[in-house]
Amino acid sequence: MDNSRLSQGWVMVFTAGLLNCxxxxxxxxxxxTLMPLIVKDFDLTIAQASIPIAIGKLCYVLFLVPGGVLVDHFGVRYCLSIGFLGLAILTSAYGAFVSTFAEIILVHIALSAFSSTSGVPVYAVVVASWFTDNLGLAMGMVLSGFSLAGTAIPAILAPIARVYGWRVAMGTMSSILWFVALPLSFFVLKEKPGKDAHEEFTPTRAAVMDEVELELEDRGLGLNSQEKYLFVLFSIAYFALQYQSGCFQENILYFLHTDQGLEISTASLFLSALNFGAFAAKLVGGYLGDIFDRFNMAVILSLFTTAGILMLYISSPVPSLSNNFIFLFCFSVLFGIGYGSTFNALYSIAPVAFGKAGLGRIQSSLFAVGLTGNAIGSVFTGILRTQTGDYRLAFTVALLLSVFTAAVLLMISCSKIARNIREEQYLEQLTGASTESLFGGVSEDFVSVSSYDSVFAARQSYWQKMRNRTFNTFVALRTGYGQNSGGSVHGMKRSETFLNMMRSGLIGNTMEFTGIEDTQPRSTALGGSRSIGRFNAEYRTDFARPTSRSNLLGRDPRW
Incomplete structure (x- = not known):
């Protein structure tokens, strides 16, 4: 990506993060933030107070997939603009006209519909279209918008609500949507132009990809067995993590304001501290995820949520809850760090683990599962509070789930797909070149490697692990990943990489061509030129084992 494109990409990241906020x-x-005051105004119980928010979240889950389809069809800009226009109108009506409990529920359902085209999955698609490198940092900046909202909104609206009432505070939020969100969504945010967000297509490559697109229309894009297993683990982790978020995000103000007797403006500071911890963790975690192993980081950082919840018990015998300001602050920060960093890790792992084809649907599905957990956590915590008279049992359930989340993330880290991703990263570090340079030909970066003996050994090892795999080559071309019954072969990031591997002889010694040959022969650094045609997706392909360094390096005169 050139400097102008790179700069524009970071502008999109900043804009997406602000809109997400x-x-x-x-x-x-x-x-x-305003519900404790709405509860008093409408004379509702705590259990009733959680119902509109929970129903809104569950409806949001139902609207996410249709919203994703609309975004795919009409594009990001129009869907975002319509989404924020609807949110602006509804918040104006919420503050001015809502007068019954039923109307509150209806407004929350309508809010969920417009939020489905202006939420995190939309921004994830935009960021993935602009970035391959620094994806973790970029995604972390966007996701931090949620926590920035949790930090800023309570601090801004709670004092306004305390002095002027919750309706004026709601009108303040509506004004921000009208004058900030709408212009940004329509005039600034956009996807990276081009057929593929990360590649410039040559006419030859475009022709080959068109053939693949036609075949995929009939076949459909599914997940193989390993990816389905990983998707289930991701779903469980999302659900458990968001249950904890719903438990505390939606109930901490009731705990502090109703049970502990703090002013709403004071109680909101702890909610802001929690979300500020999540905000900082998403930014720092995104950067660290580009340097260290995201899978292992997710396991370690998820334990911060456990440590944070324990702070609620540490100053008194379990299961009594603390009312000490220091421990409450430690809970807020530690839980926020654990939640924010784990959420960011899961979101940034998904494009690497599942590929970018169908990423919008995958992210929307996972986000929907998470929102379901969030809604259940909110409602179930409120029910337990009503039944038992305090939050001890409800918060203990969240504590146990935090340990369970870490265990599920450990299973994800030990999965076959995670191991394949680590191997790909190891090969890149070993050679000092990209995987495409390693497998597709001898590039200038590849020439800079001081010892090609280590490269040869790495390629031998890679061949040993991959030689018996069967690829669906059409899916490999479309998604960038070879697929087989045993799992995904990661490391073939681009369709061009796969074609280069065939041309160079690394794979394809039993590949059968079925006609429609490419009209432009292509020369390769590994000797000669060869026409690449459309090939049968059902045929088994074998890896051509490199038997010598000369086979690895070919006849390139630079060697």
């Missing part, structure tokens, strides 16, 4: 602030944080 405003959407989350409208749909999640504003009702959470």
């Amino acid at each position: 405003l959407q989350a602030g409208t749909f999640f944080m504003t009702p959470t």
Whole structure:
């Protein structure tokens, strides 16, 4: 990516993060902050107070997939603009006209519909279109918008609500949508132009990809057995993590304001501290995820949520809850760090683990599972509070789930797909070149390797592990990953990489061509030129084992 494109990409990241902040602030944080005052105004119980927010989240889950389809069909800009227009109108009506409990529920359902085209999955698609390198940092900046909303919105709206009432505070949020979110969504944010967000297509490559697109229309894009297993683990982790978030995000103000007797403006500071911890963790975690192993980081950082919840018990015998300001602050920060960093790790791992084809649907599905957990955590915690008279049992359930989440993340880290991704990263570090340079030909970066003996050994090892795999080559071309009954072969990031591997002889010694040959022969650094045609997706392909360094390096005169 050249400098101008890179700069534009970071502008998109900043814009997406700000819009994510405003959407989350409208749909999640504003009702959470103002609901304790709405409860008093409408004479509701705590159990009733959680119902509108929970119903809104569950409806959001139902609207996510249709919203994703609309975004795929009409594009990001129009769907975001319509989404924020609807949110602005509804928040204006919420503050001005809502007068019954039923109307509150209806408004939250309508808010969920417009939020489905302006939420995190949309921004994840935009960021993935602009970035391959620094994806973790970019995604972390976008996801931090949610926590920024949790930090800023309570601190801004709670004092306004305390002095002027919750309706004026709701009108303040509506004004921000009208004058900030709408212009940004329509005039600034956009996907990276081009057929593939990360590649410039040559006419030859475009022709080959068109053939693949036609075949995939009939076949459909599914997950193989290993990816399905990983998707289930991801779903469980999302659910458990978001249950904890719903438990504390939606109930901490009731715990502090109702049970502990703090002013709403004071109680909101702890909610802001929690979300500030998550905000910082998403930024720092995104950067660290580009340097260290994201899978292992997710396991370690998820334990911060456990440590944070324990702070609620540490100053008194379990299961009595603390009312010490220091321990409450430690809980807020540690839980926020654990939640934010783990959420960021899961979101940044998904494009690497599942590929970018169908990423919008995968992210939307996982986000929907997470929102379901969030809604259940919120409602179930409120029910336990009503039944038992305090939050001891409810918070203990969240504590146990935090340990369970770490165990599930450990299973993800030990999965076959995670091991394949680590191997790909190891090969890149070993050679000092990209995987495409290693397998597709001798490039200038590849020439800079001081010892090609280590490269040869790495290639031998890679061949040993991959030689018996069967690829669906059409899916490999479309998604960038070879697929087989035993799992995904990661490391073939681009369709061009796969074609280069065939041309160079690394794979394809039993590949059968079925006609429609490429009209432009292509020369390769590994000797000669060869026409690449459309090939049968059902045929088994074998890896051509490199038997010598000369086979690895070919006849390139630079060697």
